[in-house]
Amino acid sequence: MSVRDLEYLFNPRSIALIGASKRAGSVGAVLAQNLFGGGFEGPIMPVNPKHSAIGGSMTWKDIESLPMVPDLAIVATPADAVPQVIADLNKKGCKAACVITAGFGEGDDTEGHARRQAVMDAAGSMRILGPNVLGMMVPAIGLNASFAHMNPKIGDLAFVAQSGAVLTSVLDWATGRGIGFSHMISVGDKMDVDFGDMLNYLATASEVRAIMLYIEAVGDAAKFMSAARAAARTKPVVVIKAGRMAEGARAASSHTGALAGSDSVYDAAFRRAGMLRVYDMQELFDAVQTLSSELRRMGSLADGDPNTVGDRLAILSNGGGIGVLATDSLIEQGGHLAELSPQTIEKLNACLPTTWSKGNPVDIIGDAPGSRYRESLQALIADEAADAVLVLNCPTAISNSLEAAEAVLEVARDRHRPILTSWLGDMSAAESRRRFVEARIPTYNTAEEAVRGFMHVVRYRRNQVNLMQVPSARANSVEPDRDKVRSIIDQALSEDREWLSEVEAKQVLEAYGIPIVRTEIGRTPAEAAEIARGFSMGDLVAVKILSRDITHKSDVGGVVLNLSSPDQVYNATESMLKRMHQEFPDAQIEGVSVQQMIRRPGAHELIVGLNEDPQFGPVVLFGKGGKEVEIVGDTVTGLPPLNDVLAQTLIEETAVHKLLRGYRDEPPVDFESLRLVLIQIGQLAIDFAEVKELDINPLIADSAGVMALDARIRVAAVSRELRDNPARRLAIHPYPRDQEGTVPLRDGTMVNVRPIRPEDAPGLSDLVARSAPEDIRFRFLHPMRLLPERLAARLSQIDYAREMAFVALDPADSDSIIGVARLIANADGAEAEYAILLRQDHKGEGLGYALMCLLIKYARQRGIDVLYGDVLRDNKPMLDMCADLGFTQHSDPSDAGLVRVQLMVTSQATPTASKNKQVETIN
Numbered sequence: 001m002s003v004r005d006l007e008y009l010f011n012p013r014s015i016a017l018i019g020a021s022k023r024a025g026s027v028g029a030v031l032a033q034n035l036f037g038g039g040f041e042g043p044i045m046p047v048n049p050k051h052s053a054i055g056g057s058m059t060w061k062d063i064e065s066l067p068m069v070p071d072l073a074i075v076a077t078p079a080d081a082v083p084q085v086i087a088d089l090n091k092k093g094c095k096a097a098c099v100i101t102a103g104f105g106e107g108d109d110t111e112g113h114a115r116r117q118a119v120m121d122a123a124g125s126m127r128i129l130g131p132n133v134l135g136m137m138v139p140a141i142g143l144n145a146s147f148a149h150m151n152p153k154i155g156d157l158a159f160v161a162q163s164g165a166v167l168t169s170v171l172d173w174a175t176g177r178g179i180g181f182s183h184m185i186s187v188g189d190k191m192d193v194d195f196g197d198m199l200n201y202l203a204t205a206s207e208v209r210a211i212m213l214y215i216e217a218v219g220d221a222a223k224f225m226s227a228a229r230a231a232a233r234t235k236p237v238v239v240i241k242a243g244r245m246a247e248g249a250r251a252a253s254s255h256t257g258a259l260a261g262s263d264s265v266y267d268a269a270f271r272r273a274g275m276l277r278v279y280d281m282q283e284l285f286d287a288v289q290t291l292s293s294e295l296r297r298m299g300s301l302a303d304g305d306p307n308t309v310g311d312r313l314a315i316l317s318n319g320g321g322i323g324v325l326a327t328d329s330l331i332e333q334g335g336h337l338a339e340l341s342p343q344t345i346e347k348l349n350a351c352l353p354t355t356w357s358k359g360n361p362v363d364i365i366g367d368a369p370g371s372r373y374r375e376s377l378q379a380l381i382a383d384e385a386a387d388a389v390l391v392l393n394c395p396t397a398i399s400n401s402l403e404a405a406e407a408v409l410e411v412a413r414d415r416h417r418p419i420l421t422s423w424l425g426d427m428s429a430a431e432s433r434r435r436f437v438e439a440r441i442p443t444y445n446t447a448e449e450a451v452r453g454f455m456h457v458v459r460y461r462r463n464q465v466n467l468m469q470v471p472s473a474r475a476n477s478v479e480p481d482r483d484k485v486r487s488i489i490d491q492a493l494s495e496d497r498e499w500l501s502e503v504e505a506k507q508v509l510e511a512y513g514i515p516i517v518r519t520e521i522g523r524t525p526a527e528a529a530e531i532a533r534g535f536s537m538g539d540l541v542a543v544k545i546l547s548r549d550i551t552h553k554s555d556v557g558g559v560v561l562n563l564s565s566p567d568q569v570y571n572a573t574e575s576m577l578k579r580m581h582q583e584f585p586d587a588q589i590e591g592v593s594v595q596q597m598i599r600r601p602g603a604h605e606l607i608v609g610l611n612e613d614p615q616f617g618p619v620v621l622f623g624k625g626g627k628e629v630e631i632v633g634d635t636v637t638g639l640p641p642l643n644d645v646l647a648q649t650l651i652e653e654t655a656v657h658k659l660l661r662g663y664r665d666e667p668p669v670d671f672e673s674l675r676l677v678l679i680q681i682g683q684l685a686i687d688f689a690e691v692k693e694l695d696i697n698p699l700i701a702d703s704a705g706v707m708a709l710d711a712r713i714r715v716a717a718v719s720r721e722l723r724d725n726p727a728r729r730l731a732i733h734p735y736p737r738d739q740e741g742t743v744p745l746r747d748g749t750m751v752n753v754r755p756i757r758p759e760d761a762p763g764l765s766d767l768v769a770r771s772a773p774e775d776i777r778f779r780f781l782h783p784m785r786l787l788p789e790r791l792a793a794r795l796s797q798i799d800y801a802r803e804m805a806f807v808a809l810d811p812a813d814s815d816s817i818i819g820v821a822r823l824i825a826n827a828d829g830a831e832a833e834y835a836i837l838l839r840q841d842h843k844g845e846g847l848g849y850a851l852m853c854l855l856i857k858y859a860r861q862r863g864i865d866v867l868y869g870d871v872l873r874d875n876k877p878m879l880d881m882c883a884d885l886g887f888t889q890h891s892d893p894s895d896a897g898l899v900r901v902q903l904m905v906t907s908q909a910t911p912t913a914s915k916n917k918q919v920e921t922i923n
Helices: 006-010 027-037 079-092 110-123 164-175 195-203 221-232 255-259 262-272 281-297 320-332 342-351 370-381 401-412 427-438 447-467 482-494 502-511 525-533 566-583 644-652 671-687 720-724 758-769 773-780 789-796 847-862 876-884
Strands: 015-018 044-047 072-075 096-099 127-129 135-138 143-146 153-161 180-186 210-215 237-241 276-278 312-317 388-393 419-423 519-522 541-547 559-563 589-596 604-613 617-624 635-638 691-702 705-708 711-715 741-744 750-755 803-810 813-825 831-838 866-872 888-891 898-904
Touching: 006 096, 006 127, 006 135, 006 195, 015 027, 015 079, 027 044, 027 143, 072 079, 079 096, 079 110, 110 127, 153 164, 153 195, 164 180, 164 210, 164 281, 195 210, 195 221, 210 281, 221 237, 221 262, 237 262, 237 281, 262 276, 262 447, 262 635, 276 281, 276 447, 281 447, 312 320, 312 370, 312 447, 320 388, 320 447, 342 370, 370 388, 370 401, 388 401, 388 447, 401 419, 401 427, 419 427, 419 447, 482 502, 482 671, 482 711, 502 519, 502 541, 502 711, 519 525, 525 566, 525 589, 541 566, 559 566, 566 589, 604 671, 617 644, 617 671, 635 644, 644 671, 671 691, 671 705, 741 847, 750 847, 758 789, 758 813, 773 831, 773 866, 803 847, 813 847, 831 847, 847 866, 847 876, 866 876, 876 888, 876 898
Parallel strands: 015 044, 015 072, 072 096, 096 127, 153 180, 153 210, 210 237, 237 276, 312 388, 388 419, 831 866
Antiparallel strands: 135 143, 135 180, 519 589, 541 559, 541 589, 604 617, 604 691, 617 635, 691 705, 691 711, 741 750, 750 803, 803 813, 813 831, 866 898, 888 898
């Protein structure tokens, strides 16, 4: 449902309170008191058959008797009465209700679940917030529909919490610090309105500067991810996730299953959505302060390596000790000290005593007057090596901390990079901190908190880089042999096998282009010895037990290594089979796998895995492998689909990455091959819903490449629907290969079209460069010589869940784009805006008409009702084409130069490109 009718919840014109009460201390009484005392200017209508008036306002005996249809109803009746209340409100025509009452299935209560279903059935198209909520507050309109103990101050922060207790705690904490809110919303048990809806709504609310979330569980993960990625593109989103420790440990039959716990998956989701995760309330508000104040000055990490650009801090202090503490904190959190340029050192030498620290951190000595702060800070913010400057001050008897603060404020007026401050002390620092807050310069009580604030921005920007990466499902140039994998999986399922054999698992990897060690099956000792004879002279051989019932082979003595002759293989196999039959009499033992041992001195043992999370679907795991993988715990989780950038980011999140980069005389590993493994495992998850768990452990990696030495894959049968559309279970919509095809030009030439991919950004820039200036003005509504790099990235890295762009490829050069047709749906998916751009040398061929027909067809497939565009009035070719296709035209009262064209997609026949009239344009 998304944002439909949410304005009735959060910006109502009239309110009914069902269950209003006079009984002191009751929820109904507190709700009435808050509603009447909040300053809401519209009518508030209490409903209670026992009283004639509540809070000085007339009451009504029931919903039917209300004098008008309320936009919003607050429901605080007993749980058994709620379904009928909602039914009556729906019949009355009410659009939205906030159900305060609990008792709708919490703790798996059977009767509660029945009530919940009854409410959902009664609601119809009504929007429901709750049940089991504290309520909601929108201070700017005087709406306090909650039983909170105070009214929030008006501000521009939105806070959405699953817990009412957390909401009131934050309200109390923030009020004492003068922090205000645009919205405070308790979503409770999310019968209807959930975090995805709230993010969609708040992302477009102009009064909201930043969004804060307290999450226990997200619910619909795909909806949440799509909404979160859209919101995080426009404003900072900071999140606290509760229950970190309890969810991490659960029984699993694979290393990946044990390591890819729910909290690690949430971490991956928040990073991928471009959000910032924090871990306590103080950090939450610190993060919001820093991000909203300094984000625009940090520079775009997307234009460079997110791990080397943006995290270099210059530290300026009047005390060496706090500078050292700040440095320790910076290094501990993964930041770097800026290496000051010789020019900066020279400037500092000119304005500082000879005893200054001669490096970063810059200790300007305890007696530093304001002028020394000013000149030093001016030198530091001019140094391109520093991404931000942290200014620290310790109170002393021989210097004035307020004078130092005023110097910082003076420099900050013309700054071009971020400044963070920490004035230590209490009373002596209070006025300085107040002035920093007024100037919207982040200020903190301690140096460590200030460094954490700086790293919030760094982490946020890195997550934004991930957000901008919407990868294609086709990993590099490797096309999987899906038919082979389908055959292996179907064979295992037909035999009621849950685990593929080691040989089958390696065949699956090989089908996806992942190098495997040569492995064959020996059913008997003689067969095993014969296989060993076929290996190259001098090769060492490993023998492993082959059984669907014995998963961790090395733990039970089911692996023998370093066998140098067929005779040794025979004896080891005979001994192993005998022992396994004795120790596991009920296990089905098929023989042994015989594999060539790979001698790669210095190679790293890694793990790559795949697991299915109950909420977010398939997740990919990477980290340090080997027998000790679960003890070491150096792993990180990511959401597929992946591309080169996302795979590299995943690798760099681990501690083992430092070793993989090379050290001393050890060269770095082949990162391209390593990334490809991660990409392809993500692709396997996209292609086959039957794959539930996968371990490659170890995957060895060195400068020569990678190789899977051991692999385990668990499969399970799925519905026909999931078998045919396995990507449905992903939290992030992958590249839609099914939309690839062709469109006809007027002369019958067929042009290849496909959905846009991230790697198309250069092609988009080339398209704009080779388009007529007038066509560019028609498309972007203003002149543009070149497509900015950031805009090219944004236009090519799309969320397929809510937008689509088709690129038409040059028949003479398949790497060149000759046209783009774009559709961007609103959060409800009911309406979508279109845009088309053609290369100048391919106008007049009917391509624009063909692409528009393709958009209309796609919109109908997606269930979009309305397709519209804002067209410049002098773009006559586009207006003529739209008229021919059945679009209606409407003048824009706010802009005489624009015409809105609109097509009711569901009521129109799908046009075909075959008629392809003489239309040459672009919009």
